[in-house]
Amino acid sequence: MLHPKLVRGFQIVMVTVMMAVSVVALASTKHYTVTAPDGVTLAVQESGDPHGPAVVFVHGLLGSHLSWDAQMSSPELQRYRLITYDLRGHGLSGKPTNADAYTDGRHWADDLAAVIAASDARGPVLVGWSLGAAVITNYLAAYGDERIAGAVYVGGVIELRPELIAPHPDVYRDLASPDLKTHLDAERTFLTLCFEIQPDPITFQRLLANAALASPQMQTAVLSMTVASAEGLGSTHKPLMLLYGARDSLVNAEHSIARATALNPRIRSKLYAQAGHAPFIEESDRFDRDLSDFIDAANPR
Template identity: 30%
Template sequence: MVHAVEQSRIEHSQVEVNGVRLHIAEQGQGPLVLLLHGFPESWYSWRHQFAPLAAAGYRVVAPDQRGYARSGRPTAVDAYTLPHLVGDVVGLIRALGAEQAVVVGHDWGAPVAWISAMLRPDVVRAVAGLSVPPRLPAGLVRLELSRRLYGDGFYQNYFQQPGVADAELARDLPSTFRRTLFFGSGDNPDQPAPWLIGEGQTLLDSIPEPKELPGWLTEQDIAAFAEDYAQHGEHAFTGPLNWYRNIDRNEELLAAFEGLGISVPALYVAGDRDLVSALHGVDRLVAALPGIAPKLFRSVILPGCGHWTQQERPAEVNAELLAFLDHLDG
């Protein structure tokens, strides 16, 4: 069993949302807190948050987002736009019988959370983003700008090749998770740095397998992530990669919302060794947070922490989330 004591009270079920079957993990009773994972993860990335938030009186729900892990995978590439993903957040909150939720997102889950708050402040009563600050209205920069800044080997551009990264990532699931989780961590001495694939390299050539796992990550954790993805075989990563294949489309679809900010209370937490912090303009986005989100509760930078914020520093992240929730509820 994976973290048997810690996971013992988490319940698993399936919910139909906007025609897509979503797997959810859930614990606790009270006001709804929705936890949105990133790439290449699943509900399991929030394993350390369930018990503390539930003990504080909250209903904690972490879905596998569309295309990921145990959830359904629409076949069309354009079924993974941010309007679809925000629609899943709104639909899931309704399907869970709630009117509102606090939405917390990490990595790709952060743009989904930020933009859900921007578009639906009536449903998202507060928002927290881990690692990725809000870049409104569409989350990420266009692919051509990424290409000019970093070259064709920048991972977001590399992911655009149909079937290429899909096959590489699915070939050996445990190795994929060992490599990606170590590469982005604060334990990697080469961080923070953008993820670049050199000419003639495969995706996984660019992120060697670690000699040993960092202290926050166990082989049981690796097995849990791999098990969540194994049911989809060689297509295990096609759904997640399709999120990246809509970066430019998101810009077009959300252009009408240029200039909107985030009107609900907000929290931002990131590590100072996060590879996101090395990307062009991220420092300016973090500095601009008080203007983008005037009800910003706090912006916190965790020393020594890499990209996998809530996994690498669970105690600090839980303390910040609980302080934020306590602030909301007076």
């Protein structure tokens, strides 16, 4: 017969192994594709707890699902079903060459609806960064809020209007340049402007390489994307929170909050005093806690 201390030690080892296996299982990522109504293929990824409350993350201009790496590996968020996808013209998703594929905001709304439907996400919380917030707004305008639990806008584009977007005309001009060196230098400048607190060099280089995957046609056309703000933000009755960095160099946080709350007085907002355009990267631990609190409140047990 084994000594009781050996039995107890064996039990502790087995519990530790099972916990490690559980963490690995949660950390594993599922990859698949979804086809949008206009035929564009969208790359989708899932991680976290497949049985937890669903969260759909929508990245911003020149990003991809890699923008959300800190959230995908966050211990705070592993109890949720974490769904990301690459926007049209970005990352591993399809890159149509016609301008209308990017200027018509309904296409972006249809993409998000297709991801929600194909993933069978029940009452997800939508999280949109920068341009991703405008995608959610167009989704709300086209599909309403019946299928979602709420939304969080991070450095969100409320409308593509000069008073809401910080002026960087040279950067946006050069993003559309046919000269490759000019174009790539503009992508580096744009990415640098995303952060008040710059990420570590490896993360920055990965995000920069990721930006280079974005479609040139998309970068030329997207600044003319329609955003149905009144119909989307103005009509939703589900919880909606705006999170901005007070030092955002790409979006005017104060004016954006004012415009959003004018459209919908029920909207809540929060400023991260030290962060720039990407609080979820710059202050990821704080962001993850705020997001977790929002998800739990939107999904009462």
